[in-house]
Amino acid sequence: MANIDINHLCRLAQLALNDAEHEAVRGDLERIIAMVDQMQAMNTDHVEPLAHPLDANQRLRRDEVTEVVDRERYQLGAPATQDGLYLVPRVVE
Amino acid sequence: MNEFASIGELARGLRRGDYSSVELVRHYLARIQNNASLNTFISVTEDEALIAAAKADQTLQRGKAGPLTGIPLAHKDIFCTQGIATTCGSRILENWIAPYDATVVARLASAGAVLLGKTNMDEFAMGSSNENSYFGAVLNPWDNSRVPGGSSGGSAAAVAAGLIPIATGTDTGGSIRQPAAFCGVSGIKPTYGRVSRYGMAAFASSLDQAGVIGHDAQDLAVVLSLMSGLDPRDSTSSDHVDSWLESVAESGLQPIDEGLSIGLPGEYFKDLGEGATLLEAAAKELESAGCRLTEISLPHTDAAIPAYYIIAGAEASTNLSRYDGVHFGYRCENPKSLQDLYQRSRSEGFGTEVKRRILTGTYALSVGYFDAYYLKAQKLRRLIQQDFLAAFEQVDLIIAPTTPGVAFHTGDLTGDPVAMYQQDIFTIPASLAGLPALSLPCGFSNGLPIGMQLIGAHFSERQLLETSALYQQRTDWHQHHPEVA
Numbered sequence: 402m403a404n405i406d407i408n409h410l411c412r413l414a415q416l417a418l419n420d421a422e423h424e425a426v427r428g429d430l431e432r433i434i435a436m437v438d439q440m441q442a443m444n445t446d447h448v449e450p451l452a453h454p455l456d457a458n459q460r461l462r463r464d465e466v467t468e469v470v471d472r473e474r475y476q477l478g479a480p481a482t483q484d485g486l487y488l489v490p491r492v493v494e
Numbered sequence: 495m496n497e498f499a500s501i502g503e504l505a506r507g508l509r510r511g512d513y514s515s516v517e518l519v520r521h522y523l524a525r526i527q528n529n530a531s532l533n534t535f536i537s538v539t540e541d542e543a544l545i546a547a548a549k550a551d552q553t554l555q556r557g558k559a560g561p562l563t564g565i566p567l568a569h570k571d572i573f574c575t576q577g578i579a580t581t582c583g584s585r586i587l588e589n590w591i592a593p594y595d596a597t598v599v600a601r602l603a604s605a606g607a608v609l610l611g612k613t614n615m616d617e618f619a620m621g622s623s624n625e626n627s628y629f630g631a632v633l634n635p636w637d638n639s640r641v642p643g644g645s646s647g648g649s650a651a652a653v654a655a656g657l658i659p660i661a662t663g664t665d666t667g668g669s670i671r672q673p674a675a676f677c678g679v680s681g682i683k684p685t686y687g688r689v690s691r692y693g694m695a696a697f698a699s700s701l702d703q704a705g706v707i708g709h710d711a712q713d714l715a716v717v718l719s720l721m722s723g724l725d726p727r728d729s730t731s732s733d734h735v736d737s738w739l740e741s742v743a744e745s746g747l748q749p750i751d752e753g754l755s756i757g758l759p760g761e762y763f764k765d766l767g768e769g770a771t772l773l774e775a776a777a778k779e780l781e782s783a784g785c786r787l788t789e790i791s792l793p794h795t796d797a798a799i800p801a802y803y804i805i806a807g808a809e810a811s812t813n814l815s816r817y818d819g820v821h822f823g824y825r826c827e828n829p830k831s832l833q834d835l836y837q838r839s840r841s842e843g844f845g846t847e848v849k850r851r852i853l854t855g856t857y858a859l860s861v862g863y864f865d866a867y868y869l870k871a872q873k874l875r876r877l878i879q880q881d882f883l884a885a886f887e888q889v890d891l892i893i894a895p896t897t898p899g900v901a902f903h904t905g906d907l908t909g910d911p912v913a914m915y916q917q918d919i920f921t922i923p924a925s926l927a928g929l930p931a932l933s934l935p936c937g938f939s940n941g942l943p944i945g946m947q948l949i950g951a952h953f954s955e956r957q958l959l960e961t962s963a964l965y966q967q968r969t970d971w972h973q974h975h976p977e978v979a
């Protein structure tokens with residue numbers, strides 16, 4: 402099994418773990434990956450991957466505007482907004 | 495008033511005028527309150543429920559009532575409800591109020607059902623014990639030291655304890671069937687695409703499916719009938735037409751009268767301990783009712799858990815990227831930068847199991863590992879589905895255990911995620927194949943319920959439910975109830 406780079410995964414997933422969590426996650430992931438690695442011994446030559454359980458394609462609809470713009474209501478659940486904008490810490494100094 | 499009455503009985507009581515919907519709602523609200531220690535509900539919507547019940551009573555008086563008019567209902571807290579908190583069992587959505595109703599919520603409301611509240615669940619439906627809820631664990635009403643199963647554990651425990659006659663759930667890898675089995679109630683996961691996922695918070699989009707938990711197959715059929723069907727708002731909802739399902743809420747479920755061929759997969763029975771005898775007795779019961787039993791093989795069963803935890807983890811890591819501390823839900827205190835805001839909001843907002851699955855999925859999707867994990871898992875998924883399709887050339891239905899054993903004790907598996915994942919061994923294969931499956935009570939082991947799982951071909955809900963009705967006509971396991979306050 403490859404060495405799991407927890408810091409790299411946390412960066413990709415936008416998670417910040419403390420030291421205790423970091424070690425616990427490493428142990429858990431090692432066991433989980435060892436379990437899923439049982440797959441590697443199973444023969445899947447010439448098997449097409451199954452992405453949709455009914456093998457269906459995305460159903461298309463008419464190209465018409467159906468969405469309703471109701472920004473005020475949709476932003477009620479946001480932690481910080483002003484003038485219809487989402488507020489975040491300063492990005493550019 | 496019998497708190498374990500089916501919704502059919504309650505509907506007849508309402509039409510006869512034995513009680514009003516307002517009285518019915520007050521009765522169940524009191525039961526919810528008296529059994530608050532089971533922790534089955536995250537929110538109880540008393541005021542809204544009494545208003546909806548009064549409206550249902552007017553419909554009843556005008557003689558316009560449908561099969562769900564005035565019937566109390568609970569939704570798993572993963573379905574968006576306009577104006578009522580939708581938490582998904584997570585701190586990150588603790589105070590989030592959806593701006594719209596899920597299609598399931600809207601359809602059942604327009605059928606006249608009265609929403610009493612939102613049920614507790616494993617955070618974002620990730621779990622098999624309901625111990626992963628930010629709002630605390632749910633207790634199994636049969637034995638409070640045991641788990642109710644998960645992730646729809648609040649719904650299953652609430653129905654089992656007679657706190658609500660019917661509740662919705664969602665099932666990604668067994669989250670309706672496993673808690674139904676652990677709590678001694680009936681639960682159906684329909685064919686993938688049968689029920690709209692619009693407004694149902696996404697965990698693993700190629701697997702998630704909404705369903706129902708109730709006292710018997712008749713009740714499942716009524717509610718499924720009224721909540722299913724094509725929804726233009728969900729591009730994965732199926733356009734499969736099923737006139738039987740559309741009309742069964744009105745016409746009623748009949749026990750199946752043709753002798754079906756039923757398969758028993760050897761792989762599911764080989765290490766089964768206490769449940770094997772009960773399942774064999776259940777199969778014999780159906781045999782004596784005219785069904786034929788055949789041994790079958792589903793040779794790729796061992797691939798199911800590894801493939802599932804890669805696919806579900808990968809899809810979860812993608813779906814849960816939307817919880818960013820910006821658009822909705824929880825935000826950390828005093829973020830120092832945008833990166834800090836994202837990372838701390840997510841780390842403080844998500845629980846341990848959710849982070850574990852996001853990281854598993856991120857690993858499987860990361861550069862260099864995609865083919866070895868995600869693509870490999872999708873190939874195994876096809877082999878698992880082909881096993882079922884081959885079996886359904888031979889038999890009409892499959893009987894299998896729902897779980898490896900009875901409900902385990904709270905805390906028993908919390909330190910060992912892999913052991914916890916093994917609990918889903920019998921429910922995951924049907925999920926990966928997109929098949930309909932349901933769990934029915936089929937007996938007790940040391941006073942704890944055991945579930946029998948019926949798995950059918952795609953869109954064979956009629957056979958599943960009618961066979962269940964036949965079984966429940968001949969047995970009374972579904973009429974055993976725990977002693978609660």
